[in-house]
Amino acid sequence: MITAERLTKRYGDTTAVDAIDFTVRPGSVTGFLGPNGAGKSTTMRMVMGLDHPSGGRVTVNGRAYRDLPAPLHEVGALLEAKAIHGGRTAYNHLLWLAKTNGIPRRRVNEVIGMVGLEAVAHKRSGGFSLGMGQRLGIAAALLGDPGVLLFDEPVNGLDPEGIRWIRTLIRSLAAEGRTVFVSSHLMSEMALTADHLLVIGRGQIIADTDMADFIARNSAAHVRVRSPQSGVLAEALRDRGWRLGRADDGALTVEGATPEQIGDVAGSRGLYLHELSVVSASLEDAFMRLTADSVEYHARTEQPIPAGV
Amino acid sequence: MSTSSTLTAPASPPAHRADVGRPRLTFGRILDAEWTKIRTVRSTVWTLTSLFVLSVGLTALICFAAAGELSQDAADEPIGAFATWGLMFGQIAALVLGILVASAEYSSGMIRTTLAAAPRRWSVLAAKATVLAGLLLVLGAITSTAAILAGNFFLDREGIGLSLSDPDVLRTMAGGGLYLAVLGLFGLGLGLLMRHTAGAVTVGIALIFVVGNLVGLIPGAAGEWLTKLMPGNAGTTMATVESFNPDLLGPWTGIGVFAGEAALLLLIAGWLFSKRDA
Numbered sequence: 377m378i379t380a381e382r383l384t385k386r387y388g389d390t391t392a393v394d395a396i397d398f399t400v401r402p403g404s405v406t407g408f409l410g411p412n413g414a415g416k417s418t419t420m421r422m423v424m425g426l427d428h429p430s431g432g433r434v435t436v437n438g439r440a441y442r443d444l445p446a447p448l449h450e451v452g453a454l455l456e457a458k459a460i461h462g463g464r465t466a467y468n469h470l471l472w473l474a475k476t477n478g479i480p481r482r483r484v485n486e487v488i489g490m491v492g493l494e495a496v497a498h499k500r501s502g503g504f505s506l507g508m509g510q511r512l513g514i515a516a517a518l519l520g521d522p523g524v525l526l527f528d529e530p531v532n533g534l535d536p537e538g539i540r541w542i543r544t545l546i547r548s549l550a551a552e553g554r555t556v557f558v559s560s561h562l563m564s565e566m567a568l569t570a571d572h573l574l575v576i577g578r579g580q581i582i583a584d585t586d587m588a589d590f591i592a593r594n595s596a597a598h599v600r601v602r603s604p605q606s607g608v609l610a611e612a613l614r615d616r617g618w619r620l621g622r623a624d625d626g627a628l629t630v631e632g633a634t635p636e637q638i639g640d641v642a643g644s645r646g647l648y649l650h651e652l653s654v655v656s657a658s659l660e661d662a663f664m665r666l667t668a669d670s671v672e673y674h675a676r677t678e679q680p681i682p683a684g685v
Numbered sequence: 686m687s688t689s690s691t692l693t694a695p696a697s698p699p700a701h702r703a704d705v706g707r708p709r710l711t712f713g714r715i716l717d718a719e720w721t722k723i724r725t726v727r728s729t730v731w732t733l734t735s736l737f738v739l740s741v742g743l744t745a746l747i748c749f750a751a752a753g754e755l756s757q758d759a760a761d762e763p764i765g766a767f768a769t770w771g772l773m774f775g776q777i778a779a780l781v782l783g784i785l786v787a788s789a790e791y792s793s794g795m796i797r798t799t800l801a802a803a804p805r806r807w808s809v810l811a812a813k814a815t816v817l818a819g820l821l822l823v824l825g826a827i828t829s830t831a832a833i834l835a836g837n838f839f840l841d842r843e844g845i846g847l848s849l850s851d852p853d854v855l856r857t858m859a860g861g862g863l864y865l866a867v868l869g870l871f872g873l874g875l876g877l878l879m880r881h882t883a884g885a886v887t888v889g890i891a892l893i894f895v896v897g898n899l900v901g902l903i904p905g906a907a908g909e910w911l912t913k914l915m916p917g918n919a920g921t922t923m924a925t926v927e928s929f930n931p932d933l934l935g936p937w938t939g940i941g942v943f944a945g946e947a948a949l950l951l952l953i954a955g956w957l958f959s960k961r962d963a
Contacts, residue, residue, distance in 0.1 A: 427962040442804035472721035476802040478708030
């Protein structure tokens with residue numbers, strides 16, 4: 377369980393994290409979603425006692441991180457892919473880490489096996505690919521068999537196999553009853569892994585919601601229908617009380633009706649249909665709408681590029 | 686890399702968790718971890734090898750080259766100063782090793798892993814200092830003894846060899862270790878303060894090789910005292926049988942001053958280390 381109360385981080389005049397409150401509960405995956413620069417990593421570093429809050433507090437299992445008697449037995453974290461000295465072998469990296477918290481040597485071999493790094497365990501990690509480095513980071517996080525796990529952008533830069541592996545791992549850790557806190561800037565990733573969603577933008581929590589609720593609320597679909605007799609069709613559909621709109625290409629958009637209902641209406645009037653399709657709003661769109669006001673750096677695509685550049 | 690995409694039980698049921706046990710974080714464990722860290726990177730091997738090779742090799746070389754001349758004129762050159770001459774260059778390796786113990790953690794980002802495992806920052810610094818000082822104390826004494834033996838071999842051939850039972854010679858054999866340990870700690874302080882290897886090495890070398898000599902140009906007592914007190918001047922007499930510069934502080938006073946300077950630097954660095962974000 378991770379609890380933040382009025383947690384704040386300021387750097388000079390800029391407020392990176394602005395008095396946020398949240399609770400991350402055991403037994404489920406809590407997604408921490410926000411655009412780049414929203415304050416996700418800063419928040420995670422404060423949870424880990426690495427960055428000092430400017431105000432408020434955050435506790436893990438009821439205690440400040442630095443007061444945990446044996447931190448690795450309670451919290452495991454993958455904060456950044458490269459928090460490893462490239463000159464040391466994977467095995468030795470895990471070995472020194474294990475020693476800090478009195479974790480036995482055989483557990484080092486165990487976690488190496490879990491992440492599938494046996495073949496390269498005695499090679500220096502400087503030569504590791506991003507995916508291997510990520511696996512080593514995860515081995516380090518699992519070392520103390522902790523009940524609380526933090527993953528900061530775990531799938532960044534990974535190949536599809538690595539991404540799938542991490543998703544499965546995250547799901548299974550939560551299924552075992554652990555508290556899992558995962559950050560990402562990709563809504564689609566969160567939709568696949570998280571049960572609960574915390575959305576952060578400009579240092580503030582802008583949504584704290586159940587994932588299923590969020591999807592239900594935001595994936596509202598509409599039906600697109602094209603007909604050569606669209607005037608007559610529109611009349612008929614409006615009679616049924618459905619909300620109509622018109623797409624750019626002249627097709628009708630219908631909210632609140634299924635394609636079957638619309639097809640039946642058209643058929644009963646003998647109207648021709650050239651297209652009848654469901655258009656579902658993407659969660660990515662919902663996320664963009666939610667964070668539209670809180671994105672730190674907008675790409676200014678509307679700006680025409682001057683000629684001759 | 687052939688990795689299984691299927692997951693083999695990533696963690697074990699609670700029964701096994703109890704098996705792993707919940708030992709507490711202790712200073713002894715942090716110390717053990719820091720010892721494991723320092724002995725598992727090549728930079729340690731390289732710096733300690735160059736410390737030994739430079740110190741012993743250059744001492745042997747200068748004694749081989751100068752012994753004849755030293756034996757002839759009833760020289761105003763102190764012969765004892767040649768017996769650990771190579772340490773003047775070898776010491777850079779001890780400084781660099783000390784810097785790396787802190788700065789390499791910042792350049793790799795590993796400091797966050799370290800502090801996640803051991804959030805008590807003063808304990809982490811104390812463990813680093815203990816491991817570093819212990820290692821340099823032992824290897825420094827071995828190096829300085831080997832340098833004396835190698836240099837003395839050539840001095841002996843010209844009949845100007847030192848007596849190995851001379852108290853100053855014995856003091857230098859151990860004192861080389863003491864001086865290099867303090868120098869390493871000074872480097873640790875610099876590295877932790879600056880968090881940047883190249884920057885800290887530059888500042889360290891400039892302080893010890895350049896500034897230490899430049900302050901001698903300041904006229905009057907101020908210049909004299911600054912010369913005595915500068916890190917890299919204070920303390921060096923501990924690692925030499927006799928000093929080229931008779932105005933420097935004596936071995937024990939000198940090493941005391943240098944240790945005080947290193948301690949002050951470590952305190953400042955440690956205080957910032959405990960306050961700053963990692």
